[in-house]
Amino acid sequence: MIKKGDKKATRTLTFSSNNNLVKSKRSQVTVFVIIAIVIVVGIVLFFTITQQGKNLTQQVFGSQEINVEQNLRECLQNDDIKNSINNILLQGGTNEPKLYYQYQGKQIEYLCYTNQYYQTCYMQKPLLVSYVESEIKKAVKDQVDSCVKTLQEDLTSKGYTLSSRNYNFEVNLANKNVIIKINYDLAVTKDNTQRFEGFEISIPSNAYKLVGLSTSLLNYEARYGDSDPLQYMILYPGVKVEKYKQEDGTTVYILTDRNTNDKFQFAVRSLAWPPGYGF
Numbered sequence: 587m588i589k590k591g592d593k594k595a596t597r598t599l600t601f602s603s604n605n606n607l608v609k610s611k612r613s614q615v616t617v618f619v620i621i622a623i624v625i626v627v628g629i630v631l632f633f634t635i636t637q638q639g640k641n642l643t644q645q646v647f648g649s650q651e652i653n654v655e656q657n658l659r660e661c662l663q664n665d666d667i668k669n670s671i672n673n674i675l676l677q678g679g680t681n682e683p684k685l686y687y688q689y690q691g692k693q694i695e696y697l698c699y700t701n702q703y704y705q706t707c708y709m710q711k712p713l714l715v716s717y718v719e720s721e722i723k724k725a726v727k728d729q730v731d732s733c734v735k736t737l738q739e740d741l742t743s744k745g746y747t748l749s750s751r752n753y754n755f756e757v758n759l760a761n762k763n764v765i766i767k768i769n770y771d772l773a774v775t776k777d778n779t780q781r782f783e784g785f786e787i788s789i790p791s792n793a794y795k796l797v798g799l800s801t802s803l804l805n806y807e808a809r810y811g812d813s814d815p816l817q818y819m820i821l822y823p824g825v826k827v828e829k830y831k832q833e834d835g836t837t838v839y840i841l842t843d844r845n846t847n848d849k850f851q852f853a854v855r856s857l858a859w860p861p862g863y864g865f
Contacts, residue, residue: 654774655785657740661733662766662787670725671764675793678852679718681725685710687836687853694838697852698804703835706811707856714801715759718793722764723757730755730766741774749773759794792843796850799825800841804854807837811857815839835859 677683678695686693697714698707711717734753741748753770765788772782799822806813815827828840835858840851 654737654741654772654780654782657737658733658768658785659787661736662730663789667726667729667789668791670729671722671789671791671793672849674718674722674725675796675848675850679711679714679721679797679850681721687832687838687855689830689832689838689851689853692851694851694853696836696855697800698807698854698856700855700858703858703860705857707808707854709804709808714804715794715797718797719757719759723755726757726766730768734768734770745776747775749775759797760788761794762790762792763788764791764793765789790846792846792848793850796825796841796843796848799827800839800850800852803827803839804852807854807856833861 674681676692676694678686678697680686680695683693683695685696685699687696688694695710697710699710700707738748738750750770750772753768753772755766755768758765758767765786768785768787770782770784774780774782799818803813803818813829815829818827819825824844826842826844828842830838830840832838835855837854837856838851839854840849842849
């Protein structure tokens with residue numbers, strides 16, 4: 587039999603238990619809120635402080651300042667440009683050969699030539715490096731124009747205002763690179779203004795070394811009518827020099843960089859003998 591006092595004690599005990607349960611739930615909610623705040627703060631710090639977070643933000647929402655030079659570099663350092671350069675080098679440094687020898691499916695320009703017998707050849711391209719640079723420029727012009735146009739359209743589509751003058755470009759052979767130098771007075775404006783006077787894009791190639799060595803071979807052919815590839819390979823062990831005599835008195839030279847496999851080949855007709863001479 588429960589006494590009246592016992593009922594009051596029971597109610598007090600029940601109220602105390604319920605109160606503790608409410609406090610426990612509130613504590614759990616507080617912990618979850620704190621954890622959520624820490625996660626949110628961590629995410630905000632990740633996207634605002636770390637470089638990886640900034641890159642992700644730029645990819646999703648767009649960068650305030652587009653990297654103009656990087657866009658041009660990515661466009662120009664492609665296989666099409668490299669193939670155009672290599673094709674020039676395989677044709678004697680000429681974009682559209684006119685005085686050439688057909689060899690293994692390639693029209694190879696004569697860089698030293700005479701149509702006479704018993705005579706040494708005459709240099710056809712005395713300033714060979716400058717000539718090859720101008721021929722590469724012709725070959726890549728459409729691709730450079732396309733890259734600049736694509737850059738302009740990309741900037742405009744992202745809300746940038748452009749102020750620019752007509753651009754021009756030149757090609758230079760340098761140590762281990764073909765450099766495309768774009769002269770372009772450009773101002774790009776959105777929240778602020780970026781100004782550019784030009785860009786230099788490097789395409790890996792050992793054309794300069796191969797063309798320079800070829801100039802020495804050609805000078806030897808013009809003076810003496812022949813050359814010794816072995817002597818050149820002793821002096822320049824990094825370059826393989828091949829020489830192939832043809833029946834009509836033509837000689838085909840193929841120079842290959844042993845490290846990169848870059849090639850430069852050209853034709854010569856010097857000190858030729860008539861067919862059947864000596865027989």
